[in-house]
Amino acid sequence: MTHRTTTDAAGTTPEIHLVWDWNGTVRDDLDDHVAALNSTLHRIGGPQVDVATYRALHTVPIRAFYDTLVGRTITDEEWSRSNAEFLADLHQRPVRLRAGVRQLMLSLRAAGLRQSLLSLAPHERLLQEVAKTGIGGLMERIDGRVGEPPHSKAPALAAHLAALGVEPGRALVIGDSLDDAVAAHEVGAVAVLHTGGLHSAERLAAAGVPLTDSLKGAVQTGLAIINSAHRLER
Template identity: 65%
Template sequence: MTRRTTTAVRIVWDWNGTVRDDLADHVAALNATLPALGGEPVSEETYRSQHRVPIRSFYDHLLGRSISDEEWQSNDSAFLAVLDKRPVRLRSGARQLMMGLRARGIRQSLLSLAPHERLRREVQQVGIAGLMERIDGRIGPSVASKAPALAAHLRALGPGVDPARVVVIGDSVDDALAARAVGAVPVLHTGGLHSTERLATAGAPLVDSLHEAVEVGLATIKASSRTADA
């Protein structure tokens, strides 16, 4: 039997809530800006159970009304200003894990719906930019789905990329939906911006560490390859 030629395995990392350990930062920024709009501070549990994108719709949901363009512009600037004051923290063991993956020949890239220049600056600050084949953030207004950005990200990585051999590691239901939309393998981290209960609705593997996320994703690809070769 002729075995099919396989392309390189890749991992596409999400940033906020996944590689960057920043749930507390986002809750602090939200709570610093809600009162000016007439809202009340929220707990981490409320944030994780109700968070949605684009972030403007999250504010609308929490306030029970649609905020104006002027309110949004002022609020968004204030939200980002709070985040700028918080140190960028990687999830424990992330850098070592990524260095190990590079040594194994597994290619890595990073995709986020955070503003592109902000994303690149933060990734460089924590010293992992050199481990990434590509870093893509959002250019333009906030969007409700990561799927188009993920499709564009994979195209930009080159014509030899096989989505079926790509593991997308994120912390939101949308990360799983985006992965499935392009034919990639989703794995969701339970310690990020979405609650475990919400993540469970995506039907993707749920894990408590980035190391486990990698191993589950790679095992899934390996099992799929065996099935295809059978």
């Protein structure tokens, strides 16, 4: 990809790199998550969960989320089976991109910004899902998790940026959860969260980072923050 070497009309600079989250951000799948959870949670004595409850309680690590919903510490066997069943159900559902995100990514690419995708979804499943959408070619790198779900996204984000050769201070993380904000803070990146994903706006307000109602707004806000810092450094 060829990157511009001067600031363009949108005020962007070639140093900025966007890291997209997948579930709840690029993939519009909140309702799918709730449905997949309800199809499996009852097997370990959990209740039916509505969207509001999901958004209020969803957390990383996911196993702690299950403990909260069931009201007890689930066993290793229950966790392994429930997580596998949830992922299998979710993977069978159509992959829907959030409205306008493909066009947004194309415009960002045209403006010379680098983009990648980082998720805690299983890596091979993530690649299969992204392939169905046709946006994979717009990403410089796509990383999902390998192994058990981690306690935080921060180590994965640090490794992702290092593999790309991106300075954390020039990285903009666009996500929908508290963990996206925490991970960005821990590695020194900028995070902007949109309010239409897996966590409620009320919970996201506690993250202390900018919130927007759209991905386009999140990108514009984040670019403005990094560009402002960039000008102050000059």
